[in-house]
Amino acid sequence: MNYQIDFTLILNSLPVLLRGLLVTIQLWIPSIVIGFSLGFLLALARLARSPFLRIPSLGYIELFRDTPVLIQLIWLFYAFPIVIGVQLSPFTAALLGLALNTSAYSAEIFRGGIQSIVSGQWEGARALGMRHTIVLRRIILPQVFKRMLPAFTNRAIEVAKMSSLASVISVHELMYQGRLLSSAYYRPLEILTTVAVIYFILIYPGSYLSMRLGRRMAARS
Amino acid sequence: MSESILRVSNLQKKFGSLHVLRGIDFAVEPGERVAIIGGSGSGKSTFLRCLNFMEIPTSGTVELDGKTLGRPISDTSDVRQYPEAELCQVRERVGMVFQQFNLFPHMTVVENVMEGLVTVKRMKKPQARERALTELRKVGLEEKVEVYPSRLSGGQQQRVAIARALAMEPEIMLFDEPTSSLDPELVGEVLRVIRQLADEGRTMLLVTHELGFAYHFATKVIFLADGVFHEVGTPDQVLKNPVQEKTRTFLNRFSEFSF
Amino acid sequence: MTYQWDFAPVLARFDLLLYGLLNTVKIALISIVLGVAIGLLLAFLRLSPKRILSIPATAFIEFYRNTPPIVHFFWFFYALPVLMNVSLDPFVAAVLALSTQSGAFYAEVFRGGIVSVEQGQWEGAKALGMGRAQLMRRIILPQAFTRMFPPFVERSFELTKTTALASTLAYADLLYQAMMVNSETFRPLEVYTTIALMYVVLLVAASSLARVAEARMTAYR
Numbered sequence: 001m002n003y004q005i006d007f008t009l010i011l012n013s014l015p016v017l018l019r020g021l022l023v024t025i026q027l028w029i030p031s032i033v034i035g036f037s038l039g040f041l042l043a044l045a046r047l048a049r050s051p052f053l054r055i056p057s058l059g060y061i062e063l064f065r066d067t068p069v070l071i072q073l074i075w076l077f078y079a080f081p082i083v084i085g086v087q088l089s090p091f092t093a094a095l096l097g098l099a100l101n102t103s104a105y106s107a108e109i110f111r112g113g114i115q116s117i118v119s120g121q122w123e124g125a126r127a128l129g130m131r132h133t134i135v136l137r138r139i140i141l142p143q144v145f146k147r148m149l150p151a152f153t154n155r156a157i158e159v160a161k162m163s164s165l166a167s168v169i170s171v172h173e174l175m176y177q178g179r180l181l182s183s184a185y186y187r188p189l190e191i192l193t194t195v196a197v198i199y200f201i202l203i204y205p206g207s208y209l210s211m212r213l214g215r216r217m218a219a220r221s
Numbered sequence: 222m223s224e225s226i227l228r229v230s231n232l233q234k235k236f237g238s239l240h241v242l243r244g245i246d247f248a249v250e251p252g253e254r255v256a257i258i259g260g261s262g263s264g265k266s267t268f269l270r271c272l273n274f275m276e277i278p279t280s281g282t283v284e285l286d287g288k289t290l291g292r293p294i295s296d297t298s299d300v301r302q303y304p305e306a307e308l309c310q311v312r313e314r315v316g317m318v319f320q321q322f323n324l325f326p327h328m329t330v331v332e333n334v335m336e337g338l339v340t341v342k343r344m345k346k347p348q349a350r351e352r353a354l355t356e357l358r359k360v361g362l363e364e365k366v367e368v369y370p371s372r373l374s375g376g377q378q379q380r381v382a383i384a385r386a387l388a389m390e391p392e393i394m395l396f397d398e399p400t401s402s403l404d405p406e407l408v409g410e411v412l413r414v415i416r417q418l419a420d421e422g423r424t425m426l427l428v429t430h431e432l433g434f435a436y437h438f439a440t441k442v443i444f445l446a447d448g449v450f451h452e453v454g455t456p457d458q459v460l461k462n463p464v465q466e467k468t469r470t471f472l473n474r475f476s477e478f479s480f
Numbered sequence: 481m482t483y484q485w486d487f488a489p490v491l492a493r494f495d496l497l498l499y500g501l502l503n504t505v506k507i508a509l510i511s512i513v514l515g516v517a518i519g520l521l522l523a524f525l526r527l528s529p530k531r532i533l534s535i536p537a538t539a540f541i542e543f544y545r546n547t548p549p550i551v552h553f554f555w556f557f558y559a560l561p562v563l564m565n566v567s568l569d570p571f572v573a574a575v576l577a578l579s580t581q582s583g584a585f586y587a588e589v590f591r592g593g594i595v596s597v598e599q600g601q602w603e604g605a606k607a608l609g610m611g612r613a614q615l616m617r618r619i620i621l622p623q624a625f626t627r628m629f630p631p632f633v634e635r636s637f638e639l640t641k642t643t644a645l646a647s648t649l650a651y652a653d654l655l656y657q658a659m660m661v662n663s664e665t666f667r668p669l670e671v672y673t674t675i676a677l678m679y680v681v682l683l684v685a686a687s688s689l690a691r692v693a694e695a696r697m698t699a700y701r
Contacts, residue, residue, distance in 0.1 A: 067641070067679045070645060192555045195551055196543075196552075275607065319607075321600050
């Protein structure tokens with residue numbers, strides 16, 4: 001191995017890669033916010049008594065969990081416009097795909113969290129004369145939220161990684177810029193390794209945090 | 222030097238900055254039954270667990286049949302390291318019964334008792350099963366042979382654990398608070414089994430809070446406090462006429478205590 | 481919305497899609513087997529008391545868990561050949577990417593299973609005089625195995641879905657074959673919907689099998 005690594009090239013490509021990173025973040029954060037909010041509604045539907053809410057939400061969740069994200073993005077970009085008759089920009093299609101995918105996974109986190117609260121908590125709160133919505137808001141959700149925090153952090157990490165798939169439908173995010181640069185300069189080793197390192201720097205802090213959180217909770221229980 | 226099976230000299234154990242055992246000298250004589258009592262945190266369980274290396278002593282020596290185990294990490298150090306083979310050898314000859322039973326949940330009762338015979342003693346399965354059944358009969362569990370531990374009461378689980386240790390034909394049995402995690406109505410059945418072993422003349426060490434049982438069971442009682450043997454003697458000496466102030470204070474806390 | 485769905489042209493080329501599905505299953509199975517081997521090795525290295533073994537293993541695991549799979553695919557296909565002066569075909573590059581990445585995840589699954597076995601089990605076995613190897617094989621691993629199984633299955637499903645990325649290296653998996661069929665039929669809606677459903681069928685079938693296996697394994701509880 002006498003390959004000479006071209007560090008100047010790495011430095012010179014950084015501005016372009018960082019511009020890509022900005023797009024990655026623009027995809028990432030909204031996907032999480034929209035995905036988690038939708039996921040909460042989905043979880044309520046999934047736990048509803050009415051089969052008209054329960055069964056479609058179950059179908060939706062399973063559909064998104066049992067197919068690759070890449071196919072979801074490709075479907076939304078190439079196939080979905082045919083259904084709605086409007087062409088979506090790559091960014092919109094990617095955002096939509098990531099948000100919908102996230103909603104399905106986070107619905108399962110919410111559901112697990114809500115179901116994990118033992119019925120004694122509900123009874124304890126009801127015995128105090130609290131109404132259903134107040135019990136939910138004051139007693140159940142704060143506990144659920146704390147318990148679900150590591151799972152949500154994990155999900156956020158997965159979304160950051162998934163966002164790189166948007167490169168396949170030409171969203172100009174970090175991976176896309178990396179692919180472009182590496183073929184333009186014929187220097188895949190330098191560029192792709194740099195891309196990997198940037199992703200690691202973006203993702204690792206959250207991952208570390210989630211591990212610490214999980215360990216602390218395990219120690220307490 | 223002597224006929225004692227196991228002898229410890231200047232045994233010390235630290236957990237971080239916590240000095241739990243502060244230099245203990247002790248020998249187990251054949252046929253002896255030792256009850257170890259003391260307050261919580263006195264180091265009595267740690268002491269017992271050092272004898273079969275569930276805890277590795279911080280310093281001091283352990284002799285088995287007059288042979289000192291392990292070797293010093295350097296010529297001048299009194300800290301020793303212990304090769305796994307030596308530890309296994311001690312543990313094979315010293316049986317232990319735990320507070321939490323520690324049965325293997327993925328094996329049936331008889332498989333639990335056979336496990337050590339087959340994997341450690343390399344016994345053939347049919348013979349191991351024979352032996353296991355004998356031990357299970359002795360603790361009164363011949364009906365539960367093919368059941369998984371999760372289906373048994375705490376008292377039954379502890380009796381299986383005793384049978385599992387006995388099957389290895391240990392020269393010394395260690396009991397680490399064997400009844401502490403049992404419901405009160407199940408304590409009796411376990412103590413009866415231990416009593417029965419005492420009648421067979423086995424060499425045993427028992428860490429316990431059951432002072433009444435200790436009195437009738439033991440040939441020697443040790444009161445452990447602050448990491449040292451505070452008072453040692455016959456049950457009558459230690460439990461009825463203690464010399465040390467600390468022992469008296471400890472015993473007085475068991476107000477309902479009567480023989 | 482007046483679009484007329486027409487699956488006939490797609491179904492006429494269904495053999496191409498089946499071939500893709502077969503390749504997807506093939507690459508998934510091979511990567512699972514290799515991933516498990518890598519994962520076992522990494523797990524034992526990470527559990528080792530020797531820091532010279534545990535630290536590199538931890539670094540490897542954390543790096544792969546915190547960077548996107550598509551970066552690994554491109555890195556193995558474009559960058560590794562530069563470094564090693566060899567050329568890899570898409571299949572080999574994809575298998576390398578999938579098995580190293582899932583190896584990192586499997587390692588955590590295995591480690592988690594092993595450390596989840598209660599301290600008392602280790603002590604119970606030691607007290608009988610068992611050596612470390614016997615103790616692992618007879619007492620710890622059988623119990624760890626049943627606990628590892630659900631996260632192991634989940635990870636393997638993630639891996640199976642990630643195989644879709646091999647299409648970006650022009651490996652003839654299900655998604656790649658769908659792209660081929662699409663370029664002949666110009667029916668993206670039908671093609672991509674079809675393969676999404678094929679994925680659902682594949683994963684639902686696999687998860688039912690997994691559930692049966694799990695029920696058998698945990699019979700003793």
